[in-house]
Amino acid sequence: xxxxxxxxxxxxxxxxxxxxxxxxxxxxxxxxxxxxxxxxxxxxxxxxxxxxxxxxxxxxxxxxxxxxxxxxxxxxxxxxxxxxxxxxxxxxxxxxxxxxxxxxxxxxxxxxxxxxxxxxxxxxxxxxxxxxxxxxxxxxxxxxxxxxxxxxxxxxxxxxxxxxxxxxxxxxxxxxxxxxxxxxxxxxxxxxxxxxxxxxxxxxxxxxxxxxxxxxxxxxxxxxxxxxxxxxxxxxxxxxxxxxxxxxxxxxxxxxxxxxxxxxxxxxxxxxxxxxxxxxxxxxxxxxxxxxxxxxxxxxxxxxxxxxxxxxxxxxxxxxxxxxxxxxxxxxxxxxxxxxxxxxxxxxxxxxxxxxxxxxxxxxxxxxxxxxxxxxxxxxxxxxxxxxxxxxxxxxxxxxxxxxxxxxxxxxxxxxxxxxxxxxxxxxxxxxxxxxxxxxxxxxxxxxxxxxxxxxxxxxxxxxxxxxxxxxxxxxxxxxxxxxxxxxxxxxxxxxxxxxxxxxxxxxxxxxxxxxxxxxxxxxxxxxxxxxxxxxxxxxxxxxxxxxxxxxxxxxxxxxxxxxxxxxxxxxxxxxxxxxxxxxxxxxxxx
Amino acid sequence: xxxxxxxxxxxxxxxxxxxxxxxxxxxxxxxxxxxxxxxxxxxxxxxxxxxxxxxxxxxxxxxxxxxxxxxxxxxxxxxxxxxxxxxxxxxxxxxxxxxxxxxxxxxxxxxxxxxxxxxxxxxxxxxxxxxxxxxxxxxxxxxxxxxxxxxxxxxxxxxxxxxxxxxxxxxxxxxxxxxx
Numbered sequence: 001x002x003x004x005x006x007x008x009x010x011x012x013x014x015x016x017x018x019x020x021x022x023x024x025x026x027x028x029x030x031x032x033x034x035x036x037x038x039x040x041x042x043x044x045x046x047x048x049x050x051x052x053x054x055x056x057x058x059x060x061x062x063x064x065x066x067x068x069x070x071x072x073x074x075x076x077x078x079x080x081x082x083x084x085x086x087x088x089x090x091x092x093x094x095x096x097x098x099x100x101x102x103x104x105x106x107x108x109x110x111x112x113x114x115x116x117x118x119x120x121x122x123x124x125x126x127x128x129x130x131x132x133x134x135x136x137x138x139x140x141x142x143x144x145x146x147x148x149x150x151x152x153x154x155x156x157x158x159x160x161x162x163x164x165x166x167x168x169x170x171x172x173x174x175x176x177x178x179x180x181x182x183x184x185x186x187x188x189x190x191x192x193x194x195x196x197x198x199x200x201x202x203x204x205x206x207x208x209x210x211x212x213x214x215x216x217x218x219x220x221x222x223x224x225x226x227x228x229x230x231x232x233x234x235x236x237x238x239x240x241x242x243x244x245x246x247x248x249x250x251x252x253x254x255x256x257x258x259x260x261x262x263x264x265x266x267x268x269x270x271x272x273x274x275x276x277x278x279x280x281x282x283x284x285x286x287x288x289x290x291x292x293x294x295x296x297x298x299x300x301x302x303x304x305x306x307x308x309x310x311x312x313x314x315x316x317x318x319x320x321x322x323x324x325x326x327x328x329x330x331x332x333x334x335x336x337x338x339x340x341x342x343x344x345x346x347x348x349x350x351x352x353x354x355x356x357x358x359x360x361x362x363x364x365x366x367x368x369x370x371x372x373x374x375x376x377x378x379x380x381x382x383x384x385x386x387x388x389x390x391x392x393x394x395x396x397x398x399x400x401x402x403x404x405x406x407x408x409x410x411x412x413x414x415x416x417x418x419x420x421x422x423x424x425x426x427x428x429x430x431x432x433x434x435x436x437x438x439x440x441x442x443x444x445x446x447x448x449x450x451x452x453x454x455x456x457x458x459x460x461x462x463x464x465x466x467x468x469x470x471x472x473x474x475x476x477x478x479x480x481x482x483x484x485x486x487x488x489x490x491x492x493x494x495x496x497x498x499x500x501x502x503x504x505x506x507x508x509x510x511x512x513x514x515x516x517x518x519x520x521x522x523x524x525x526x527x528x529x530x531x532x533x534x535x536x537x538x539x540x541x542x543x544x545x546x547x548x549x550x551x552x553x554x555x556x557x558x559x560x561x562x563x564x565x566x567x568x569x570x571x572x573x574x575x576x577x578x579x580x581x582x583x584x585x586x587x588x589x590x591x
Numbered sequence: 592x593x594x595x596x597x598x599x600x601x602x603x604x605x606x607x608x609x610x611x612x613x614x615x616x617x618x619x620x621x622x623x624x625x626x627x628x629x630x631x632x633x634x635x636x637x638x639x640x641x642x643x644x645x646x647x648x649x650x651x652x653x654x655x656x657x658x659x660x661x662x663x664x665x666x667x668x669x670x671x672x673x674x675x676x677x678x679x680x681x682x683x684x685x686x687x688x689x690x691x692x693x694x695x696x697x698x699x700x701x702x703x704x705x706x707x708x709x710x711x712x713x714x715x716x717x718x719x720x721x722x723x724x725x726x727x728x729x730x731x732x733x734x735x736x737x738x739x740x741x742x743x744x745x746x747x748x749x750x751x752x753x754x755x756x757x758x759x760x761x762x763x764x765x766x767x768x769x770x771x
Contacts, residue, residue, distance in 0.1 A: 130626060131633050135677040138621070155677060190618055190680040293599060316671035319664060494597070562597055 009180065013142045014039035014173040017106060020149040022049050023181055026077050028068065028441050029053070030061035034081025035121060036108025039173040041079075053441055053470055056462040058085050060434040062092020063460070066101050067438030070421045071396055073227055075102040075156050076438065082108045083121030086167075087128065091428060094132040096163040098425025099250060100225055102156040103163035105133075111171040112140055125167045134162030140169065142177030150186040159193025160314040161225055193313065197330035202338050203346075205285070205309045205326050210347035212283035214355045215243045218266065221250030221424065222288015222312060223332045224417045230254070230333035231417040234287065237340055242349050244359055246274035248289050249409055250424040257413030263359070264368075267295040268560050269406040272367035272569050273359055278303050279566035280358070286310045288332045291321040292425070301565035311335045367558045367571050368410055377527050379404065379479045379550040383411035383451065386477060389534040393447040396439045398422065398432040400456030403485035403556045408451040430459030433476060437463055440472040447475070447538060454480040454507055464517040467543040475537050475544045481552045482507060489555045493584050494562075514545035523547040606662035610639065611686040612693060612763050613670065614771055618678035619645050619653040626676055627655060636661060636669050640695075640738070642760035652680070656763050658738075683771045690766045696759045697741045702729045703752035711751045718744045729754070 011019065017040050021029065030053045033041045044052050055061040058080045065076025076096075080089055086107045096103045110119040126138045135155050137148045145168065152164045209215060217238060223230045231254040238245050238261050245255050246263040255262055264271035266278055275297075278284070284306045289295070296302045299321055308324040310317075311332060318327040328335055370380045397412060398421040399405040405422055414420050421439060423431040432450040440448040450457075457478055467474050488502040514521030520542050524533040530548070537544045557572035561583045570583045617623050624643055631638050640658040645651070659669060666684070674682045685691035699720070701711045708730075715722065715732050718740070724731035734744055738761060745756055765771060 126622060127625070130622070130629055160675075188618060188677050191677045314671075314675065316668060316675055318671070320668055323664075562599065 013145050014043045016145050016179045018043045024153045029077040030064045031079030034085050036082035036170050055466050058088035060463040062089050063431050063434035064438035067421050067435030068442045069101050071439040072442045078105040083123045086125040093163045095426040095428045100161050102161035104156050105165045107167045109167045109169040112169045129165045133165050136165040138167045142172050142175040146179045147186045150182040154187050194329050195331040195334050197328040197335035201328045206342045208283050214282040216277045216281040217243050217245040217285045219251045219287045220248040220289025223254040226332035233336035252420045253414035253417045256415040272365050273362035275566040276362045281306045284308045290317045297560045298565045376551045379407050383407050385530050387412045395447045398435040398450045400432040400452045401427045401429045402453045404453040404479040406556045429456040433460045434463045436474040440474050449475045452478045455484040468518045473541050477546045479550050481550050510545050510547035519543035521545050525549045608660045610660045611666050613657045614683045615655040616680040617653050619651040623678050640760040642762050685763045691763050693761050693763045695738050695761050696735045698757045699732045700754040701748050701752050702754050707751045
């Protein structure tokens with residue numbers, strides 16, 4: 001018999017977890033200790049390869065890991081305890097599922113003999129997280145742990161990426177078993193994501209593209225998720241075809257905002273030219289986007305005259321909301337590569353000059369225009385100045401959710417992928433601050449800014465303490481209008497201007513709050529204050545809370561009123577009280 | 592357009608519903624049925640009938656037969672949503688293949704004396720239902736067939752003293768030599 005005590009692969013479950021993290025190249029994890037994960041924290045204490053970032057609330061750990069993942073393309077890793085630790089992770093897990101972000105979340109669980117017993121800090125973690133993960137596991141035997149951990153990383157990062165949970169009871173963390181490094185047989189044989197697109201479908205797509213008179217490319221977060229190569233190929237495709245391109249909120253940066261074929265973002269608060277181009281096109285190439293309800297407007301009036309090509313890695317995204325003519329299932333980079341090759345070999349750039357002339361007329365409507373003001377800071381102006389001030393810096397932007405998020409998407413130009421982190425699908429207020437932490441951990445020398453609203457930022461404000469502890473110089477740029485602006489906007493437009501609970505009566509003094517946290521507080525009240533304060537914010541190498549007082553009642557335009565189609569946008573210059581009332585026809589009696 | 596004010600685009604869907612029988616081959620592991628059922632309840636799909644059992648114990652494979660209704664677009668979604676689950680090997684739409692046999696088993700308890708008892712026995716014979724339990728005042732019939740045949744039999748038993756019914760749900764298999 002061999003002496004197992006000298007076998008280096010014999011170890012406790014807790015040691016296996018740290019070992020697996022190292023084997024998967026994990027350098028940082030975000031977490032919060034508690035009773036059911038103490039053996040793992042004990043292992044973390046005794047090594048130096050994996051750095052642990054201690055947050056102030058588990059939700060913060062989840063969003064930080066999301067920011068880390070989105071800015072690097074690597075999976076974000078979270079470690080939390082059982083019960084409340086796990087339930088506090090439900091929001092970030094759902095957020096990551098909606099936005100296809102790879103997360104590996106390890107949760108502690110009460111010892112196996114107590115499961116089902118209503119033990120202290122027990123909850124049905126796999127039951128609760130089943131609908132908000134790509135997959136999850138409860139590990140009851142220490143000898144299954146290595147396999148499950150390796151599979152967890154594989155599932156999170158391949159196919160359509162997403163969050164996974166591995167629930168590990170405390171007795172399994174203490175038990176000794178056999179570890180093995182990652183190997184192919186760790187993964188379910190039933191899990192076989194498709195990467196390569198069907199060649200015949202790609203040929204069909206090329207034929208459609210080559211015959212187009214009024215084409216558009218509509219790209220989404222899938223292009224970002226497919227890695228930098230996908231963005232490169234997308235740019236090349238735009239170059240080779242000469243087609244106009246728009247993108248969803250999630251896809252900003254895949255094609256540069258300064259690119260000459262760029263139409264701006266599409267959808268509910270997208271540009272007029274992007275939405276009109278979508279509405280009037282004859283061939284639409286959708287890459288890595290999913291025809292979400294914020295994008296399509298009225299589905300029965302969505303781009304009525306077009307043939308639609310849809311590239312997506314997830315077959316369930318195809319024909320979910322909108323029927324398409326040429327579905328291609330596969331990884332965006334892989335399919336774009338094949339598509340380009342076929343296009344270059346067999347097709348030539350179609351002449352679409354008349355189409356560009358039409359687009360130029362829509363562009364000339366200048367749908368993002370706003371009235372300048374010398375007395376109060378307009379939120380659009382604030383973002384424009386922020387964008388100008390960050391030029392030349394290595395900048396990453398996160399946001400919370402609401403009006404500020406839409407203004408950031410409209411007025412901040414993104415030149416590269418992985419630079420824009422925002423909660424798109426779930427719309428999680430409180431996402432941006434902890435996400436900025438995660439981005440800063442991954443890019444310690446870069447400029448990381450959370451464009452925030454005064455309401456959202458208070459949802460995860462406690463994480464400023466984490467920023468101070470770990471010397472993460474994140475900048476929280478708060479567009480403070482003392483309202484939940486987007487809620488108020490909808491109440492004005494749809495609920496008879498009855499502003500039910502959308503006004504924040506007692507906001508904290510953000511400058512004093514910054515002081516209390518031990519970071520830097522800045523404030524700008526007049527347009528003239530802005531540039532100087534922004535310069536200071538960028539130059540100071542510490543975390544900053546920036547209280548930017550903006551016009552309280554400014555609303556976000558252009559906008560597709562609900563129940564309307566892309567060609568029925570409400571433009572800012574037209575958004576007088578009467579026109580707005582008419583567009584939203586009679587308040588209650590509309591869709 | 593008398594729908595209430597909303598941040599969502601509300602839209603009536605007018606496509607007619609269809610009924611489809613799906614065979615789903617899954618890894619038999621803890622929670623797999625919960626995943627499938629959770630998908631249906633979470634996304635608002637219908638389950639008309641659900642039958643589950645391990646079919647290949649050495650490979651730990653189970654076969655789930657689901658009868659569901661929805662518009663053609665929803666049925667397509669259901670199949671894709673099932674197929675992308677990690678422990679799911681294959682999803683086959685038995686209705687689309689048009690070459691499948693569907694069977695269900697029911698046990699039907701009928702209580703009565705005299706003429707109704709004789710009539711129940713006579714009808715059971717016509718439906719090829721077997722008597723699997725009998726007392727002087729009751730029968731339990733075992734009947735196998737497609738769902739509509741079983742429903743018809745139950746309806747006939749109702750006035751004759753139907754006490755209770757236990758049905759297995761639908762199991763389906765394709766015709767011909769190939770497996771799913």
